[in-house]
Amino acid sequence: MTIEAACPLPQGSDAPADESLVELLARARTVAVVGASPDPTRTSHRIAVWLMEHTDYEVYLVNPVAGDTEIRGHAFYAALEDIPVDVDIVDVFRRSEHVPPVVDDAIEVGAPVVWMQLGVRNAESAERARLAGATVIQNRCLKVEYARLADRIEAFED
Structure with missing residues (x-):
């Protein structure tokens, strides 16, 4: 299996333009990490910790087990x-393939942004x-994306 098959390269249609990303990342105050793992070897754990340490976001961890x-x-x-x-x-x-119920829940709680991590795509749910x-x-x-745009996020003014 090629790397691209395991983790498809991002496409332009996967995200809004940088200006929009900067604005939504600057305005956000809370992030729910759905599928966060208590296992420190898992990517979801490492990303959650990074968000806690490097941003001002309130981070909420979601994992029913x-x-x-x-x-x-x-x-x-x-x-x-x-x-x-x-x-x-x-x-x-x-x-x-497990994204649809997460998106349904995000819609139910009125979340303004649904962010599917690297390698995750679901066109119907999107x-x-x-x-x-x-x-x-x-x-x-x-x-x-946050690290790439950090200077612009910090400089963002309403």
């Missing part, structure tokens, strides 16, 4: 609907989220 574990003092929630605040970005660490008014990013890493 994580139980009473936590990451750096952040407890896990069983579902998006259990998070006690409005979520600005739903960061999805689930295989592409379209459903867009029709519900959400901005959709697919096959992009939130950490990579």
Whole structure:
């Protein structure tokens, strides 16, 4: 299997233009990491920790089987609907075929951004989220995009 087959390269249609990404990342205050893992070897764990350490976002961890574990003092929630605040970005660490119920939950809680991590794409779910008014990013890493645009995010003015 080629690298491209395992993790398709990002396409222009996977995300809005940089100007829009800067604005949505600058305006966001809360990120729910769906599929976050308590296992420090997992990418979802490392990205959640990076977001906690390198951004001002309130980070919420969502994993129905994580139980009473936590990451750096952040407890896990069983579902998006259990998070006690409005979520600005739903960061999805689930295989592409498992995205539809996550998008349904994101729509239900009114999340304005659905972000599918690198290697994750689901065209039908993306379209459903867009029709519900959400901005959709697919096959992009939130950490990579934030780090790439950090200077512009920090300089962003309303």
